[in-house]
Amino acid sequence: MKAAAFAYVCPTTVAGALAQLDGGRDAKILAGGQSLMPSLNMRLAAPELLVDINRIGELGGIERRGEFIRIGALVRHAEVIDSGLVKTYLPLVGLAMRHVAHPAVRNRGTTCGSIANADPAAEMPACAVALDARIVLLSGQRGRREIPARQFFRGLFDTECRNDELLAEVLFPVAPPSERFGFDEVAVRHGDFAAVGVAVRAALEQARIAALNLVVFASEPRPLLSTAATSIAIGQVWSPSLGKAIADAVVAEMEPIENLHGRADTKRKQAHTLIARVLDGMMHG
């Protein structure tokens, strides 16, 4: 199918883009286009105006900013995969990227776009929640808002980002070398959106678990940061039985969506296996 007609504008500054969003038209931001373009082509979306941000230089770049790694709105997945900063300071993002689509999509699709789109099955929102990233939103009217990723995702394709706001960058806290990370998902075919996945950050102090952030995603309407996993794990010495206890607790917290990938109980079962395996792999690593 061919997209319905829309107007198009390609500002070169953030201010110019925000002015377009404030223009009172049903506008959509076009960044990588890897989710928006299919929905336009299938006429599932028919905005009045596309605001193409691809020529706004200030939205590019991965850089260290104090205790954060800043990823701009125009940073493609491929750039994240190749980034030395990401390899060193955001190992979880690196692990997750292996599961994100295929080269041609990675060459256009952006990390911020994936977060803004809030597809529950996408990997980047889960990483942002696990790592306690900050999402930076800009608006012509309200200025700059910085929202913790853990509050940003509201539900299926639903976020704190308002229609007049531009998701300008995401700030990931720099991971100290002592932290450990794990990531895995069930996707029947490589590169597909997952049926269920798990993203984990952990810190050990003298063999005891000092921090654990475990996120289950894809099965849930939004990334689920398990509180039970954290409370069970803190202060404990790793053992496979602890892993099983954590997995038991997490699946009890889950509220999986039933969809083409399966029923809720199936996703719980798969999550249980994934959690136990991912934790085991991390703790032995």
Added chain:
Amino acid sequence: MQNEARFIGVSHPRQAARRHVAGRGRYTDDIVAAHVAHIAFLRSPYAHARCVTINCEAAGVAPGVIAVFRGCDIAGVSRPWTTRLERMPSHHSAPQPALVADETCWQGEAVVAVVAETRAQAEDAIELIEATWEELPAVESIAAALIDGAPPVHTALKSNVALDHTIAEGDVDAAFAQAQTVVSHSFAFGRQTGVSLEPRSILAEFDARSGILTVHQSHQVPFQMREIYAEQLGLSAENVRVIAPDVGGAFGLKLHAYADEMAVVAIARTLGRPVKFVADRLESFISDAHAREVDVDGRIALDADGRITALEIDVIGGFGAYSCYPRSSVGEVLQAVQLAGAPYHIGALRGRIRGVYQNKVPTGAYRGVGQPIACAVTEQLIDLAARAAGLDPAALRARNFRASPASPSKTEGGVVIETLSLQECLSALCRHMDYDALRREQASLRKRGIWRGIGLSAFIEITGVGPGLYGPQGVKVSAYEGCRLSLQRGGKVRCATSVTDQGQGTIDGLAQVIAEELGIVPTDIHMVAGDTGQTPYGGGAWASRGIALGGEAALRASRALRGQILSIAGALLQADAADLSLRGAAVIGKTGAAHMSLAELADIVRFRSDTIPLQEIPPLEAFEQFVPLALPYLATNGIQAALVEVDPGLGTVRVLRFWVADDCGRIINPQLVDEQIRGGVVQGIGAALFEQCIYQNGQLVNGSLADYQLPLASEMPDIDVLHVSTPTRETLLGARGVGEAGVVGSLGAMWTAVNDALTPSGARVTRQPFTPEHILDQIAAAKP
């Protein structure tokens, strides 16, 4: 030394491949037609509904719109048609319209056609059509269609049962009563669709000056379509020319006459302006023929010696809303029963064959047509029987294989077998894959909780089908293949063949046969195919016939042309034609010396025929056609094996290795044969693990390429292909078909491998695709 190049049995590169890697494919949508208009369809949003009103006023005046056609506008140009099989009078299908005028019976059925300057404008106008519908009760599942008092799928139908037929051979009941081992299994084969990467595409032009309708269409069988368009539009067949340019995959789905394409040619006839319709991917999913959706219950009996004594299967298929025109939808269930148990001496067979209508896309041909189901059912039952009897699955197969008959004979299911090489194929396969070592490895891995499965799958397959299949049914489908060869100026040869090629490489294979016979190189042969205006009449591409039948016609035509060339050369050289031969594009004498090039000879015939001392000069053109007559088709056989690993925690399956030993008779181009097999194997793996058309409340809910999961490279294994070669005696060439062999066997190998892997749990998969959920469910259900 003369050029001793041989081309039969050699992996000669395909000419067509060179165009494609340069981006020079020429598909239907690539063809430029002046003044062409584009068509988009409003399709039914409901599974079953009565159309109350359709208001096209706004659409008719939308920018770029040229015309709008509703069902009532088209019916006068192209009347509804009915799929009929003369020998199966009980198989009745409702009259099918090009565009729905009143009652729609599947989600996706075409209702209104908008013709506009661009496809985008046509789609814009579709959104302006106001249609109101009265929803009617819809029938989705096979079970729902069978319920007493179920609503009819179409009001013209008295019953949703489209077919109910039983075949029986031998005393099945006695065999089961006396059996030492009886095992049974039920199977649900999911509904699939072919998904050629190039969607269905058609460009139709009616020239009122000449009265000729020219249709470029991505299709397998141009002559079939010529007959149909002529009949629908009241034109003489001579005034209809159907051309299939490059076709981007077909797999059976481009074998049918589709309602929307019937509408396109009718619109071309009416408007007198070229019109093009290229299905977009979303509408492909709800309008291309679907396939499979077959439920089977099967059981098998073994005696105390581990010999099969009976097989009983009950097969029921979902046909969708109409029986596909013109070949019908019965093939899937019919062949699922006829081929069941075929590789084995089964003694007695009883099969019930049923089909039901449903408010879904009609099901039609998809690679293998029923044979993959016959194979999967048989092989799974054999594996279960082996386990129950405590025998190795390979050994049980070897013990029960049908021996090669001394003269053509029939299986219990009525399949005519000429020769067989099942034992040879099994031995070759087991040796190559090191079957025994894999079994040992499997046992040791099981102790570590790793569930590997080894699945075998033997099959007999029908290829190169003759006139006996469709002819007696009154279906106007040609079963013979023709070849016309002529020697051109410059010594090159023009070959016009009725065979069509959708990427298999058959056209290049034919060129190899001709090159070998005429002592030239394949690149010196100009191949013409897929054009009813230029080629001899014939079948095209269906039932693995291109090389088997078209190759035989090419061989015979080559020999006839060679005879003509040599008789002229003999006269010119004052030599006995029997002492002459063709090599290196020249006439070769007894001594091996080249006397005259083919180019010289062609010029003499054209310009100096006065110098040829013959009463009658042969035309340097030969035509031959071939159809198997002593046999109804050329049956083949083979065996495949899969090695898989099931993850019991996630329910996922990894295919680690795959092996095939196949007998397709004489091999013209080994590489083309291997790649046909590999491609088919992967379609079978896709069917087993991923592909299904999921319906909920009459709606196809996964109708996009993101949601309908095709096999991708990451999950597919390397596939080893071995050959046993038993040429058929039915032809001079000796080749049998191979286009479907891969998928015919691989489905069964996946069933047996996955269920073998699940042995530690006692679970068995029963429905396809084997989704992680199904596997986890079966494991959970098997737990004590």
Added chain:
Amino acid sequence: MDNSSAAEPACVEAGAITEIAFTLNGAAARAQIAPRQHMVDVLRQVFGLTGTHLGCEHGVCGACHILVDGHVVRGCLMLAIQANGAEVVTIEGLNASGAIADLQEAFVRRNALQCGFCTPGMLMTAHALLQRDCAPQRAHIRETISGNICRCTGYHAIVDAIEATARERREARDAK
């Protein structure tokens, strides 16, 4: 260039036609297009470059792959208007340049294509892979080409052809 804020490009309205200028297969190109047209429709319909195919038009099949500023992208997921100022290379351009002659030859020799519909897109992906990795493992090749659907070959021959090209390029380099 005008650096004032007035230089901000104007909005192209839905029904309007605008001109884009870009480099196509090494030559300057211009086209009159509407905002909603994606790159593949413009390449095929305006420039007659029919080697780029539409298999799904929703970014899954990979038959529409083209190179934009040196990167492989899904042509159906890029608006033509976005190509303004970009460098676009299609299969026709790659073919003419000879840059992938060996890869094309390997595809032909290995029969790594059947119907050919996926082939131009597959070659684009393979070309990019070989530029990044001179010795890709089979599993890596498989993973990389998983964004390209081939319904005919079963992929084995494609993996072989890419692997063989990498090997031949290494051998040629080592021989120097």
